[in-house]
Amino acid sequence: MKTANFGVIGLSGRGSGMLREFLAVPGVNVVAVCDLYEDRAKDGFNIVKEIAGNEPAVYLDYKEMLKRDDIDAIFCATTWITHARIAVDSMRAGKHVGVEVGGAASVEECWQMVRASEETGKFCMLLENCCYDRTEMAVFNMYKMGLFGEVVHLEGGYRHDLRDEISMGRELRHGRLVNFKHRCGDLYPTHQLGPICKLIDINRGNRLLTISSIPSKTRGLRDWIRKNKGVDDIDANYEFCQGDVVSSMIKCANGETITLHHDCSLPRPYSRDYVVQGTKGMYEEDKGFYLDTPEFKEKYGSHNWAPVDEIRAEYEHPIWKEYEQESANHGHGGMDFLVLSAFAEAVINDVKPPIDVYDTATWMVITCLSEQSCAMGGMPVPIPDFTNGAWIDREPYRKGKFCLEEVCVEE
């Protein structure tokens, strides 16, 4: 079996959880771990020793780790404002890189990732696990089979009540708190934007043109802190910058519209609010499917939704047929294992990843552009074309079971 050596940077909740998943992927050797906090770096060491049996080198400074010539790729799960620079440094040190999700702090750092990848030949893959979610993949499969017709409008969101995690940022040594204090925009756009962009061929015949974002007022975090940490807490009177709900609208070159919502500081159930609406039918998360066919209307009625589970079973993506058993024991319903498997497969075979640096830059840049738009009262902001025109005539993508451009069935 072919194998590759990996270094892991960032070993808090997400990094350590993903490290466990990663070690279950065939061919993955973790030879080094790193975190700014020594206890977390040691946790990484212990996880590798317990699961894989080897003793990885431990670093507090990732630049020291990048000097090693036995590392093929880096898995980075640090903070939103450190991902891009670590990705750039990794590629410039001759290593492929997979980065956890989060938005960019500046347009410039997105260009730096693109330049580093183009100049070094190393890839940068945003590890957007939601692209491999079971339902997202079934929706993609249905779309490719023509069931929704031509897609006209899409929606998505990150609607997750994170008031405790954000407000306890100091105690938990967690990165989100400072972002909510000082920034206002769609801070976490890629969970639904990733699957949306893949579905409508962004950077391959289509592109994102402009974004306009408007924040609501901000109440949720301060109320939660006063109620749960007390009125004497250091942040009990803090005026948080981030609006409780930030709504954005994106226009695409081929005419589609995309709405995104960032909604993490009010009480609510979890939802990514995925909507795909086309000329022949649609999908709406939390509601179901609707198809404009006599057979569908006969079975479900003219104005009713068909249940997600029922339709999904009929149009299951081939990768989920293969991985259903395997994935059931993994994080976030299995999509974490699939995205890590896709990353490892590209590294081990030294081939193009299913999410490349152009996807990574295009999805991450939405955060800083939405901040600009919010600051200007919702003014539309142009979205850069990181392909420099190649989106109208790109080199072919690589086919394979992890492909996100088409549904590939491997023999």
Ligand SMILES: NC(=O)c1ccc[n+]([C@@H]2O[C@H](COP(=O)([O-])OP(=O)(O)OC[C@H]3O[C@@H](n4cnc5c(N)ncnc54)[C@H](O)[C@@H]3O)[C@@H](O)[C@H]2O)c1
């Ligand atoms: N895809 C998903 O479903 C999912 C779920 C949870 C978190 N995430 C993402 O994963 C990332 C990590 O999340 P978390 O909750 O563990 O965050 P966290 O803030 O708790 O931890 C970040 C860790 O990175 C370390 N770090 C920061 N800069 C570093 C540097 N220069 N060198 C070495 N280590 C450094 C910190 O010390 C810390 O331990 C975030 O981007 C988050 O958005 C993704």
